[in-house]
Amino acid sequence: MDRAVRRRTFGTLSTMDRRGxxxxxxxxxxxxxxxxPLTLFVTTRSTTAKVHHIREHPExxxxxxxxHRLPVFPPSAVQFQGLATILEANxxxxxxxxxxxxxxxxxxxxxxxIVSQGGQMCFIAIQPNKTIFSYGIGLSALDILRRPRxxxxxxxxxxxx
Numbered sequence: 001m002d003r004a005v006r007r008r009t010f011g012t013l014s015t016m017d018r019r020g021x022x023x024x025x026x027x028x029x030x031x032x033x034x035x036x037p038l039t040l041f042v043t044t045r046s047t048t049a050k051v052h053h054i055r056e057h058p059e060x061x062x063x064x065x066x067x068h069r070l071p072v073f074p075p076s077a078v079q080f081q082g083l084a085t086i087l088e089a090n091x092x093x094x095x096x097x098x099x100x101x102x103x104x105x106x107x108x109x110x111x112x113x114i115v116s117q118g119g120q121m122c123f124i125a126i127q128p129n130k131t132i133f134s135y136g137i138g139l140s141a142l143d144i145l146r147r148p149r150x151x152x153x154x155x156x157x158x159x160x161x
Contacts, residue, residue, distance in 0.1 A: 001155045004066050004078050004137050005038070006031050009103060013042065013126070014061040015053035015084075025050055029126075030097035030104045038157060041087075041094040042124040043111045051086055054124060060084045062126055068141040076136030076144070076151075080128040087123040089115075094123035130157050 014024045032039040040062065044051060054060065060082055065075035087094050098108040115121040134153040136144045144151045 001078055001132055001134055001137055001153075002034075002038070004076075004134070005040075005064060005132075006034075008064050008066065011040070011062050011064040013050060013084075013124070014063075015050050016057045016059070017049070017053050018056050023049055023053055027124075028104075028107050030094075030100065032093065032097055036093075038128055039093070039097075040126040040128075041097045042126070043094070043098065043108055044122060044124060045111075045115055045119040046086070046122045047119050050124065051122065054084045054086060058083050058085065060126060062128070066137060068136075070141050073141035073144075076134070076139070078132060078134050078137060080132045082126050082128040084124050084126045087125050089121040089123070091123055091125075094125065128157065131155070132157065 009028050009030070011027055011029055012024050013027045014022055017023055027042045027044075029040045029042050032041070062080055062082065064078040066077060067075045095108070098104040111121055132155045134155070136151045137153060139151055
């Protein structure tokens, strides 16, 4: 499951507003190094709804789709609940995560260009709770169709991860 999280860059972050209404948004994420506790970093601006929601309710949910080779099948998924914190734009761990690939460097540069026109950049750090759930990870699309109950999984994060 760790591999599925690290190989992807796209997910859906779900937050709650002050009334408890859900808010979901698509995000690009980067991941902490394997020798550090699992943390997903998202770059954004301090004026967005997701940042305001996290400041009031740091509990979030995150879903990572993992597409199959055959596009006619729905994707597998990794999903978890966790705690999110807002980090300053100069946070070294978040910047380091976004420096690991050409794609992430482009995302960070684009965000920096956007905030140069107004606003303040920040990062969201998302730390999963101990249990990560999955559906269809490690199975072919046909295996999922044949044995859908076996497609559901859960993994406990090891201590310190």
